[in-house]
Amino acid sequence: MALILTSQQVKALDQTLSEKGLLEVTVENAGRSVAEALHRHFPDSRVLVVAGKGFNGADAVVAARHLLALGHEITVLAHQEAHQDSLKKLQVFTKTFPLTVDQVRHHMAKNDVVLEGLLGTGFQPPLSAEYAALIEALNMSLKPVVSIDLPSGVRADVPERPELAVRATRTFALAGLKPCHLFEPASEWAGETELLSIGVPGQYTHQFTSTHTVEPSDVQQWLPRRNQNAHKGSAGEVWVLGGRSGMTGCVALSTLAALRTGSGLVRHSSVVPVEHAPAETISHALQDWSEVKDLPFKGAVAVGMGLGDQAEDIAAMVLEKHLPTVVDADALQTSLRGKGHERTIFTPHPGEAARMLETDVAEVLSDPLGAVRTLQKQYGGVVVLKGGPTTIATKQTTWVNTSGNPGMASAGMGDVLAGIIASLLGQGLSAKHAALSGVYLHGRAGDLCFERHHYGLQASDVAHAVGPAWHALLHGE
Ligand SMILES: NC(=O)C1=CN([C@@H]2O[C@H](COP(=O)(O)OP(=O)(O)OC[C@H]3O[C@@H](n4cnc5c(N)ncnc54)[C@H](OP(=O)(O)O)[C@@H]3O)[C@@H](O)[C@H]2O)[C@H](O)CC1
Numbered sequence: 001m002a003l004i005l006t007s008q009q010v011k012a013l014d015q016t017l018s019e020k021g022l023l024e025v026t027v028e029n030a031g032r033s034v035a036e037a038l039h040r041h042f043p044d045s046r047v048l049v050v051a052g053k054g055f056n057g058a059d060a061v062v063a064a065r066h067l068l069a070l071g072h073e074i075t076v077l078a079h080q081e082a083h084q085d086s087l088k089k090l091q092v093f094t095k096t097f098p099l100t101v102d103q104v105r106h107h108m109a110k111n112d113v114v115l116e117g118l119l120g121t122g123f124q125p126p127l128s129a130e131y132a133a134l135i136e137a138l139n140m141s142l143k144p145v146v147s148i149d150l151p152s153g154v155r156a157d158v159p160e161r162p163e164l165a166v167r168a169t170r171t172f173a174l175a176g177l178k179p180c181h182l183f184e185p186a187s188e189w190a191g192e193t194e195l196l197s198i199g200v201p202g203q204y205t206h207q208f209t210s211t212h213t214v215e216p217s218d219v220q221q222w223l224p225r226r227n228q229n230a231h232k233g234s235a236g237e238v239w240v241l242g243g244r245s246g247m248t249g250c251v252a253l254s255t256l257a258a259l260r261t262g263s264g265l266v267r268h269s270s271v272v273p274v275e276h277a278p279a280e281t282i283s284h285a286l287q288d289w290s291e292v293k294d295l296p297f298k299g300a301v302a303v304g305m306g307l308g309d310q311a312e313d314i315a316a317m318v319l320e321k322h323l324p325t326v327v328d329a330d331a332l333q334t335s336l337r338g339k340g341h342e343r344t345i346f347t348p349h350p351g352e353a354a355r356m357l358e359t360d361v362a363e364v365l366s367d368p369l370g371a372v373r374t375l376q377k378q379y380g381g382v383v384v385l386k387g388g389p390t391t392i393a394t395k396q397t398t399w400v401n402t403s404g405n406p407g408m409a410s411a412g413m414g415d416v417l418a419g420i421i422a423s424l425l426g427q428g429l430s431a432k433h434a435a436l437s438g439v440y441l442h443g444r445a446g447d448l449c450f451e452r453h454h455y456g457l458q459a460s461d462v463a464h465a466v467g468p469a470w471h472a473l474l475h476g477e
Pocket residue numbers: 010013014026027030052053054055056057059118119120121122123124125126127128131148149150174175176
């Protein structure tokens with residue numbers, strides 16, 4: 001499981017490691033892990049190592065010593081205030097040069113790859129003129145640039161576009177991923193990100209963060225399993241409430257997705273005829289939305305998709321019944337604050353999240369992890385904040401999902417997700433497991449479709465690909 005750490009949490013972790021006498025060995029581990037990873041990607045390369053004055057620079061200096069041991073030719077440019085103990089250990093084996101723009105330019109041409117440890121989680125903007133000039137020089141490199149922990153100039157916790165930062169080919173994140181590795185646009189500066197273990201004992205890291213990635217191996221454990229004698233009555237039910245004139249496709253997509261995720265029975269209700277709903281679904285037509293309160297619900301409910309103005313009232317009515325419920329789209333309104341219970345899942349996209357938080361979309365996107373946590377606190381239940389990537393919050397924990405792709409930015413994709421999650425709820429999963437497994441499967445199905453349809457993939461393609469994605473997950477494909 002990949003942990004996600006903020007710069008404050010790294011600072012607190014460093015403090016603990018220092019108190020336990022483990023900081024020095026952790027920096028040694030970090031440097032060795034970086035050297036071994038670089039060696040894997042660029043065997044036999046000549047490496048220019050650039051070391052700043054903080055611990056990010058210390059990692060670079062330690063990495064240089066291990067690169068030497070692995071047989072690499074190296075050139076080290078170290079800041080005059082670089083970590084002295086590490087530097088002394090290195091200077092036993094090789095000469096180092098002062099860190100200046102001229103030296104960077106001169107040595108860059110003679111090496112095959114640049115390893116930069118100028119700034120990591122300790123960076124506080126604005127950049128000094130000295131570091132800005134060094135970063136500009138590094139960005140002129142025609143050779144691959146590898147960043148230690150994060151590209152220098154990027155703020156670890158802030159997904160926003162950095163003013164000036166190293167454009168890395170590859171980034172070795174240390175101990176945990178940082179928000180800047182996961183969220184655009186900052187993540188674009190990191191190139192390919194790889195998380196390296198630096199041997200920090202789990203009890204210390206877990207003490208500081210309860211945010212991590214959704215792991216396929218966990219999803220595999222959570223997904224429902226069937227006996228040989230399963231029948232439609234034992235495979236879970238879903239009831240979709242949504243649609244209005246001209247907006248019935250949402251219901252068709254949600255019901256399709258629920259069927260494709262394995263629900264034994266899928267029903268839908270609306271005040272208008274739902275065209276194109278799969279033949280396998282059952283329609284309970286309504287004269288008026290107030291009839292919802294008398295519907296004989298079984299299994300899980302998904303409410304809100306294409307429903308229009310009355311969605312929040314209908315959702316409130318359903319929430320009072322304490323059924324496993326997905327609240328989506330038009331139902332995601334401020335009147336539902338505090339109404340989520342342990343079997344509720346709210347599924348806003350950033351626009352809906354902004355409405356629920358009474359803020360703007362830019363604010364949500366500037367801190368998706370903070371936004372999903374605040375939504376959970378205000379609304380209760382489980383919150384799925386859709387995006388690239390989607391974040392999920394329960395009362396205790398926050399997750400980031402890494403399956404999925406930009407081809408999924410198209411109409412109806414949210415309706416499909418709501419149908420998948422509702423189906424898993426109806427098959428007996430808890431809200432937490434249904435939300436996490438549903439989000440993961442949706443993304444994984446999208447990834448299968450992307451191979452075939454690229455940006456032309458449609459929401460219904462994703463619904464049809466849930467089975468193959470599930471199968472691939474179980475069979476390690
Ligand atoms: N627990 C872990 O995950 C470990 C991570 N490690 C590595 O340590 C860095 C964080 O190290 P830290 O020393 O806290 O910070 P940095 O190296 O990122 O940067 C601090 C130095 O940079 C200078 N600085 C800060 N902002 C600016 C700026 N705007 N312009 C110029 N210089 C700046 C700052 O100088 P000051 O003069 O401001 O003090 C610092 O000298 C983490 O990213 C990992 O790489 C460890 O290996 C151990 C465990």
